[in-house]
Amino acid sequence: MAxxxxxxxxxxxxxxxxxxxxxxxxxxxxxxxxxxRIHTLPREEVEAVQLAAMNLRLQERREQVQMLAKLxxxxxxxxxxxxxEMAPLLMPHDIYKSYPVxxxxxxxxxxxNSWLTKLTRYSPEDVDVSQxxxxxxxxxxxxxxxxxxxxxxxxxSGTCSFYPKSKRDYRLSMTGMRVQLAQKFGEDPKPxxxxxxxxAIIPLYKDGHASMGAFxxxxxxxxxxxxxxxxxxxxxxxxxxxxxWLAARLRAAAAKGDVSKVDVPPSLLARREEWEQSQKxxxxxxxxxxxxMIKELQGQRVFVMSTSNLLYAAAKRGLDEGLSGVFAPDSxxxxxxxxxxxxxxxxxxxxIEKFFNTKRMISSYGMTEMNSFSVLCDHDRYHVLPWVTxxxxxxxxxxxxxxxxxxxxxxxxxxxxxxxxxxxxITGDLVTVNWDHQCECGRTSLALxxxxxxVSEVQGGDDKISCAATPQAQAEAMDFLxxxxx
Amino acid sequence: MMAxxxxxxxxxxxxxxxxxxxxxxxRGGDISFLAPDPHKIADQIPxxxxxxxxxxxxxxFDQILDYLAELxxxxxxxxxxxxxxxxxxxxxxxPTTKPIMDAFYHDxxxxxxxxxxxxxxxxxxxxxxxxxxxxxxxxGSTVGIRAYGSRQLHIVAGNGPVLGALTVIRxxxxxxxxxxxxxxxxxxxxxxxxxxxxxxxxDHPVTKHLAVAYWRGGDEALESKxxxxxxxxxxxxxxxxxxxxxxxxxxxxxxxxxxLDPKRSASIVGKEAIESEEAMDDVANRIAADFxxxxxxxxxxxxxxxxxxxxEDEDIEKLKQLGQKTYDAMLRLPEVISTxxxxxxxxxxxxxxxxxxxxxxxxxxxxxDDEGAVLVSHTSDRVDFWxxxxxxxxxxxxxxxxxxxLDVVDAYTQTVGIWPESLWDTVRHKGALHGGQRFxxxxxxxxxxxxxxxxxxxxxxxxxxxWIVSEKPLPGRPPLWxxxxxDVKMLA
Numbered sequence: 012m013a014x015x016x017x018x019x020x021x022x023x024x025x026x027x028x029x030x031x032x033x034x035x036x037x038x039x040x041x042x043x044x045x046x047x048r049i050h051t052l053p054r055e056e057v058e059a060v061q062l063a064a065m066n067l068r069l070q071e072r073r074e075q076v077q078m079l080a081k082l083x084x085x086x087x088x089x090x091x092x093x094x095x096e097m098a099p100l101l102m103p104h105d106i107y108k109s110y111p112v113x114x115x116x117x118x119x120x121x122x123x124n125s126w127l128t129k130l131t132r133y134s135p136e137d138v139d140v141s142q143x144x145x146x147x148x149x150x151x152x153x154x155x156x157x158x159x160x161x162x163x164x165x166x167x168s169g170t171c172s173f174y175p176k177s178k179r180d181y182r183l184s185m186t187g188m189r190v191q192l193a194q195k196f197g198e199d200p201k202p203x204x205x206x207x208x209x210x211a212i213i214p215l216y217k218d219g220h221a222s223m224g225a226f227x228x229x230x231x232x233x234x235x236x237x238x239x240x241x242x243x244x245x246x247x248x249x250x251x252x253x254x255x256w257l258a259a260r261l262r263a264a265a266a267k268g269d270v271s272k273v274d275v276p277p278s279l280l281a282r283r284e285e286w287e288q289s290q291k292x293x294x295x296x297x298x299x300x301x302x303x304m305i306k307e308l309q310g311q312r313v314f315v316m317s318t319s320n321l322l323y324a325a326a327k328r329g330l331d332e333g334l335s336g337v338f339a340p341d342s343x344x345x346x347x348x349x350x351x352x353x354x355x356x357x358x359x360x361x362x363i364e365k366f367f368n369t370k371r372m373i374s375s376y377g378m379t380e381m382n383s384f385s386v387l388c389d390h391d392r393y394h395v396l397p398w399v400t401x402x403x404x405x406x407x408x409x410x411x412x413x414x415x416x417x418x419x420x421x422x423x424x425x426x427x428x429x430x431x432x433x434x435x436x437i438t439g440d441l442v443t444v445n446w447d448h449q450c451e452c453g454r455t456s457l458a459l460x461x462x463x464x465x466v467s468e469v470q471g472g473d474d475k476i477s478c479a480a481t482p483q484a485q486a487e488a489m490d491f492l493x494x495x496x497x
Numbered sequence: 498m499m500a501x502x503x504x505x506x507x508x509x510x511x512x513x514x515x516x517x518x519x520x521x522x523x524r525g526g527d528i529s530f531l532a533p534d535p536h537k538i539a540d541q542i543p544x545x546x547x548x549x550x551x552x553x554x555x556x557x558f559d560q561i562l563d564y565l566a567e568l569x570x571x572x573x574x575x576x577x578x579x580x581x582x583x584x585x586x587x588x589x590x591x592p593t594t595k596p597i598m599d600a601f602y603h604d605x606x607x608x609x610x611x612x613x614x615x616x617x618x619x620x621x622x623x624x625x626x627x628x629x630x631x632x633x634x635x636x637g638s639t640v641g642i643r644a645y646g647s648r649q650l651h652i653v654a655g656n657g658p659v660l661g662a663l664t665v666i667r668x669x670x671x672x673x674x675x676x677x678x679x680x681x682x683x684x685x686x687x688x689x690x691x692x693x694x695x696x697x698x699x700d701h702p703v704t705k706h707l708a709v710a711y712w713r714g715g716d717e718a719l720e721s722k723x724x725x726x727x728x729x730x731x732x733x734x735x736x737x738x739x740x741x742x743x744x745x746x747x748x749x750x751x752x753x754x755x756x757l758d759p760k761r762s763a764s765i766v767g768k769e770a771i772e773s774e775e776a777m778d779d780v781a782n783r784i785a786a787d788f789x790x791x792x793x794x795x796x797x798x799x800x801x802x803x804x805x806x807x808x809e810d811e812d813i814e815k816l817k818q819l820g821q822k823t824y825d826a827m828l829r830l831p832e833v834i835s836t837x838x839x840x841x842x843x844x845x846x847x848x849x850x851x852x853x854x855x856x857x858x859x860x861x862x863x864x865x866d867d868e869g870a871v872l873v874s875h876t877s878d879r880v881d882f883w884x885x886x887x888x889x890x891x892x893x894x895x896x897x898x899x900x901x902x903l904d905v906v907d908a909y910t911q912t913v914g915i916w917p918e919s920l921w922d923t924v925r926h927k928g929a930l931h932g933g934q935r936f937x938x939x940x941x942x943x944x945x946x947x948x949x950x951x952x953x954x955x956x957x958x959x960x961x962x963x964w965i966v967s968e969k970p971l972p973g974r975p976p977l978w979x980x981x982x983x984d985v986k987m988l989a
Contacts, residue, residue, distance in 0.1 A: 078854045085853070102854075103847050109855045111878035126857065170881055409843050437847070466844075 024063070031064035034398045035427045039186050044205050046194040050394055050454040057397040057456075058094060064427040065097050065400070066090055072433050075132035078106065079433040094400055095411045101402065101423045101435035104380060106130070108172035115171060115256070120149040123173070131175040131431045133157050146171070146252040150220045154178075159431060162379040163220040163252040169263030171256045174380050177431035181225060184382040185233040187396065191386045192314070192343040192373055197453060203312075208241045209234045209343075210313040212304050214297045214321055219250030222379045226316060234314045243308075245300040294321070301325040305337045312339040319346035319372070323359050326366035336368035344372045376459065380436050382428045385459060390451045392458035400425040401457055403444055404437065406466065419443040421466050422459070441466045503586040505532040505684035507710040508691035509541045511699045521713065522681050528589040530684055535712035535719050542708050543728035544648055544674045552702040553646055553672040558618075558628050561669055562611050564703050569609025571693050572662075574602050579692045583685035590682050592656055592794045593839060600833035601658050602686075608662050608947075617949040618670050621958040627671065630967060636988075637974045644962040646672030647730040650723070652714070652744065653687070654735035654757075655680035656794040661687030663948060664733075665707065671962045674706040676729065684711050715743040726751030731961055733757070755960045757953050760796035760911035761884075764788075764939055765902050765924050766804045767917050771815035780916060781822035783940030787914045788891045789827045789835040789869065790943040797912040797935070797942055800886040801879055802893045803902040813875050816895050817860050820873035824862040827869060827889060838888035841867035845890060848882045864890070877901055899923070908932040911953060914939035 033041040042049045069090070073080045079100070083089065086099045110126045120140040128136040138156045143149040146163065154160045160181055162174040193204040211234040216224040227244050235241030302325060304313075315322070322344060329335065344367060356362075363372050376393040377384035385393035395401055403412045403420030412418040422442035426434040443460040450458050505521070507514040517538075518531040535542075544550070574580055584602050591598050607613075618624055622644055625631050630641035651664045661677060665687070668675035679687050691709045698704050712719050724732070724747035733755040734744055748754050764787055770780040788799040804819070806812045827835065849870050853861045859880065864870025869889025872880055877896045886892060896902055899920075906913065906928050915924045916939035925936040934954040937945060950956075975981035 081854050081856075103851045105848060105881070106851050106854065108881060109851055109858075111858050111874070111876040112881070113876055113878045126855075129857075407843055409847065 027059055027063045028067060031060050031067055031427070034060055035064050035068065037183075038396075038398050038428060039183075039190055043200075044186075044190050045200055046190050047196055047198065049190070049397060050196065050456045052397050052455065054455060054457070058400075061398070061400045061425070061427065062091070062094055064398070065094070065425060068427060068429075068434065069100070072132065076433050077129040078102070094414070095402070097400070097425055097435065098402055098404065098409075098411045098423070100433075101425065101437045102433060103437045104172070104439060107174045107380065108170045110173075112170060115146070118144060123149070124153070127153075127161070127173060127175045130433075131159065131177075133159050133175070133177065133431055135159060135161075135175065146256060147220070147249065150252065154220075160225060161220060162222055162225065163255070164222070164379055165252075165255045165259035169260040171252070171259065175431055176379070179430045180382050180428075181229045182232065183428055183430070184377075184384065185226070185229040187382065188230075188345070188375070188384055189233050189314075191375075191384065191396075192345060193341075196388070203341075207312070208236045208238050210241050210243060210308055210311055211235045212243045212301075212308070212313050212315040212317075214245045214300050214315075214317045216246045216250040217244045217248060220252045221250055221255060224250030230314065230316065243300075243304055245297050294324075297321055298324055298328075302328070305329065305334075309337050310339055311342075313342045314345075315343070315367075316345045319355055319359055319363075319374075322346055322363050322367070322372070323356060326363045329366045330362060335366050338367055338369070340368055340370070342367065342369055344369050346372050346374060376463065378438065380432075380438075381424060381426050381434075382430075383426055387461065388450060388452040388454060388458070391461040392450055392452070393461070393463075394450070394452075394454045394456045394458045395424075397456055398427045400427075401442075401444060401459070403442060406441075413446075415446045417443065417445040417448075422463075439466050440464070503528065503530040503589075503685065505530050505679060505711040506688040506692060507533045507535075507538055507708075508688055508695060509538060509708045509710070510544075510706065511695055511704045512541075513692055513695055514538055514541075521711065522590075522684075528586075530586070530590070532684070532711040535710055535716065538710065539719055539722050542676055542710055543723055544706070547648065550646060550648070550672075550674060550706075553674075553706060556702055558624055558670070561672070561703060562614060564698065564701060565609045565614060565666060565669060566611040568690075568694060568697060569606040571697055572606045572609065572690065574605075577689070577693060579689035580605070580686075583689035586685050587658060587683065590655075590684060591658070591839075592682055593792045594836045596832040596836050597791055597834070598658065603833075605659065605662055605690075608659065608666065613947075614666060614670060617947075618958075620950055621956065622671070622962065627962075632967075634971060637971050639969045639971060641967040643965050643967070644671065644959075645965050646674065647961055647963050648674040648728065649731040649733060649961050650676045650678065650729045652678045652732065652734040653680060653683070655682030655684075656796075657791065658683050658686040660735070661709075662690055665690060667958055667961065668707070669703045671958065672706075673961055676708045676710075676723070678714070679709060679711050681711070681713075717743070717746075720744075720747060724752065730963065731755060733957060733961055753960070755955070755957055757955075757957065758909070760909055760934070760953060761801075762787075762797050762799050762912035762914075762942070763906065763910060764799045764802040764914035764916070765899075765920065765928075766802060766915075766939065767920050768804070768806045769917050770804055771806050771812070771819055777815075777819050777822055780939070781819060781826040783914070783916060784823045784891070784893075785826035785830060786834075786940045786944070787942040789830055789889045792835060792838050793869075793887055793889050793891075795943075799912070799914055799942065800891060801883060801905070802891060803896050803905075804893060805897070805899060805902070806895050807897050808875075808877055808895050812895055813873075816893060817862075817873050820860060820862045820871045820893050823891070823893065824869075824871040827871070835889065837866075837868045841869075841888045842885070845882070845885055845887060848880070848885070849890065852880060879905070899927070903927055903931050906931040906933045911935055912937055912942050914942050916940070 073083050083100055088100060091097050110123055114122050120143045124135040124138060124140060128134050135153045135157055138153055140149050140152055143152055150161050150163060158177045159175050160178045162176045163171060165171050194200045211230040213227045213230060215227060217227055218224055231237060231242035360372055374387040375384045383396040383399045385395045387393050402423040403418045404423055405412055405420055412420045419441065422440045423437040441464040504515060504518065514533045517534040519534045520529050521532055522529045571577060572580060580602060584598060587598055588595050626642060626644045630643045632639050632641040649668065653660050653664055664677055677687050687709050691707055694704045720743060729752060731753050732744055735757045764784060766780060770776055784802055790798065804816060806816055849861060849864045852859045852872060858875050860873040862871040872892045874892060874894045877894060879894050880892050883892055910933045912935040913928050913933045914937050915921050928936060975985055977985055
């Protein structure tokens with residue numbers, strides 16, 4: 012619980028602080044799991060609660076999260092009086108991969124735990140990891156012995172980031188998905204939306220430490236109410252973070268033209284073929300899985316979380332065979348881009364909606380480092396949950412852009428529901444918000460425009476030429492070399 | 498009349514073009530500038546016919562040197578209004594600051610020193626090969642070799658205004674016909690030099706064989722017209738792939754690409770550096786000179802410093818001191834050499850600030866005021882964002898063995914600074930095998946002979962000329978006819 016420090020300056024509004032605490036602790040319960048209510052709160056009230064929550068969280072977490080304490084001390088900030096004043100205390104997403112990579116290569120998991128401990132209010136460093144010989148075994152031990160379920164993700168540069176998320180964070184996240192996806196906006200929730208077991212179809216892994224692997228078991232808890240008969244996954248094994256990391260490093264090394272320099276334990280290198288093999292068969296297995304689900308769960312209410320391309324392939328094939336409308340009409344489909352560099356077909360939504368008998372396939376915007384997912388409305392905007400404060404930062408100065416008119420900047424968020432980590436995060440995404448616009452869908456909640464880019468993709472000048480190397484230049488150089496003589 | 502706006506003049510073979518101006522640039526906070534519509538002058542950019550190369554052979558190498566030597570003093574800033582104007586505008590487009598740009602421009606005339614150029618040419622190509630046929634008797638023939646000037650297109654980098662001048666010199670002494678495509682981060686300097694040439698000697702063959710223009714790299718309609726084997730034989734392209742990438746589309750038999758790829762540089766330092774206060778002071782000065790000069794915009798500026806001091810706690814404590822001293826040494830550099838960067842990359846700033854929170858693994862010296870920073874690793878890991886180090890930001894990394902260092906020397910590594918002398922032979926030899934291309938004594942990366950020899954492991958000067966061979970039989974060589982014909986061995 013929040014410790015209450017004596018008021019500084021202005022008198023404290025304890026009513027609003029009590030409200031903020033409810034939002035912070037279990038916002039869905041507080042709003043009766045009512046999607047429409049959640050997305051139609053008056054903006055001023057939301058911002059007042061957000062500000063109160065930020066101050067409560069700041070007081071509480073700076074005692075618990077060492078990196079935050081260091082940041083807040085360095086900035087000399089102990090209390091804020093406007094939302095924008097929080098901007099200097101938002102943490103760049105890179106902080107979650109700021110350990111020396113040799114610790115991972117040398118499997119020094121105890122040191123990694125000490126590093127992680129500085130980023131969460133829990134204490135993974137208390138766990139004895141001396142026997143762990145892989146990322147998977149390390150993160151499993153931490154998950155078994157602490158409230159944490161660390162989210163691991165590999166980047167294209169060959170690094171691996173670790174977000175010390177808690178199990179509670181995952182559950183909140185999944186609850187938010189059920190509330191926002193199962194209910195139709197503008198209507199009261201039907202009892203089934205909240206209470207029924209819904210078949211969760213995950214054409215992915217049973218388990219894992221990356222979001223892709225972890226979502227499976229939490230969707231079983233939240234959608235299937237823990238009933239294994241309602242939980243359907245494609246791969247009856249864990250998505251290995253070791254293999255993910257190996258793959259990322261091999262890819263990064265291949266881009267540089269020297270795979271021999273990848274310093275990985277031989278035991279892991281030996282699994283490279285296994286990994287490449289499973290990657291190769293994956294699309295076919297997933298398609299077969301979806302087709303099996305279509306047969307087995309015909310007419311039932313399902314929740315499907317998948318990539319858009321996979322759903323499209325299954326739907327297209329089904330339509331070609333003269334089938335359609337296979338699941339109950341109140342089923343929920345969540346697709347995602349996922350496949351970077353793979354263009355989505357033009358008739359994507361049409362084909363999926365027709366075949367799966369769903370009104371609309373829903374997209375959402377979210378990330379491992381946040382509990383709250385923003386769901387795309389009929390007017391192509393991602394509506395942000397009221398317990399998340401949005402900041403758009405100027406790409407040049409890093410300062411918050413005015414909270415009015417249409418603005419485009421680097422997205423940053425403060426998620427007051429963050430249970431384990433400091434909820435303030437600066438992303439690598441370039442986002443547009445029209446602060447004054449009232450969305451035609453009826454939601455009053457703040458919304459991000461559909462088109463979201465990576466900041467790194469939009470930066471880069473005209474035709475300034477420099478002889479100094481950057482990774483982009485190298486990637487382009489590789490394209491150039493491989494395209495040569497071909 | 499509206500306020501004067503920056504113009505990137507096209508100077509085509511003795512003619513200054515300042516009509517049909519259209520606007521370029523202006524994206525991402527850059528200034529916009531005007532330049533003649535390249536489509537309107539496209540026909541005048543390439544040389545109309547190889548026949549027109551003949552006039553370059555009516556003058557001797559010494560006459561070319563005389564020309565350059567006369568040009569040099571005319572490029573003195575105080576007496577050259579074109580350069581004054583170009584400098585004024587370049588403050589906005591250049592990646593470096595005013596004092597550094599001033600110093601670049603101030604030093605420009607000295608590049609045209611006759612003896613300096615003569616030595617450079619002799620070292621690279623050999624003047625006799627440019628002046629005539631160098632013959633010897635070989636395998637029953639008199640074989641002659643001569644270096645002929647080519648019709649060449651230069652896509653020049655803009656991180657230093659000296660590169661345009663260097664290109665002009667290289668082209669002139671090799672009797673080349675030069676098309677210089679200027680970059681948007683240095684669109685004015687080369688044009689100003691060319692305008693000075695037109696004033697000085699409008700009909701001189703060297704003036705007549707220089708075409709300077711700006712067009713947006715990737716302007717396919719324009720480039721597909723110019724980049725044709727009947728117009729050019731060689732393309733010399735620096736670094737930035739925004740332009741080079743498009744160039745590769747036009748590479749075909751008859752056009753050779755000389756690519757000066759993007760590079761980065763590093764320093765390799767022995768344990769001696771932390772063994773005494775004096776050594777630390779000395780090495781700190783040397784590191785600062787190698788990374789902060791010109792505000793680290795050049796590829797030859799060091800970005801990673803490996804110190805073979807070991808990774809024990811006491812080693813790291815000493816290394817932190819070296820980091821502090823290096824930072825202090827950077828601040829002591831005179832402003833004609835190094836200044837607070839023009840604009841500190843905000844992404845880099847974010848990364849450096851993040852690192853600051855992680856003081857178990859890294860020590861950040863400075864960087865709070867966008868002045869540059871020294872990042873000292875406590876383990877043998879370079880920072881995660883090492884590829885983005887710039888704006889006077891360097892990473893000092895402790896290692897136990899030389900092998901750990903050599904692993905990071907690769908084909909993208911241009912300059913490697915070495916200290917102390919005892920490491921020289923080993924690092925130079927092993928480093929070259931790993932891909933390093935230039936080895937210097939630490940502290941002298943920018944204070945050497947200049948770009949006089951090979952560059953990036955290749956020899957651009959030898960490659961912008963065409964190496965032509967002539968062969969005549971020596972008396973007594975049997976012909977391929979008559980009685981002896983069947984005994985002649987034709988060997989490749």
